[in-house]
Amino acid sequence: MTGRTETREGRNGPAVHEGSAARGSGAADGGGGPDFASASLPRHLLRGLVGFGAVAGGLVLLPVVGIASLLLVPAGLWALRGCPMCWLIGLAQTISRGRVQRACREDGVCSVSLRKSEVRSGS
Template structure:
């Protein structure tokens, strides 16, 4: 299996490129921080930024970080599993 393939038991949170992923992070984290920072100024309407942040981060900040790692390592690492079920990451053979 190559690093950019997705199977049923290996979900991918990666983006097309690192820059796209970082932009999603800025939008996501910025929206989450702004929602609470503007709460005193705008009141409850500032909480409308929360769904924007959650969608940009694909559900949670940990999912975004996992996607960043997958995006950076795409094509460089691949998971190899043995018959016993033990898996490990190795450099991709080109």
């Protein structure tokens, strides 16, 4: 693994960097940022349960098992996709996936709105 970052042309013109630091281009939601969402809400909640459980277990078991219990902490952070905030961002992305739409005009101004099918008539 060389750690090299590749670039490709994005949909709206600017280059999108893909490398070890980027988890995805956010193509599913039309964005250019990292994508921390899971395929489904139950899967994401399970990922959080495993992640937070492993981090808490690693710290709680420290007096009982010793320093070896700290091996659970990196596993928990991996399940959370880096940090608790990354998991929360992924939760928001998982919930909003398919419900919001990002549209960018030619002048570079972007807006976020509900998809047409999500807008209720009469409201």
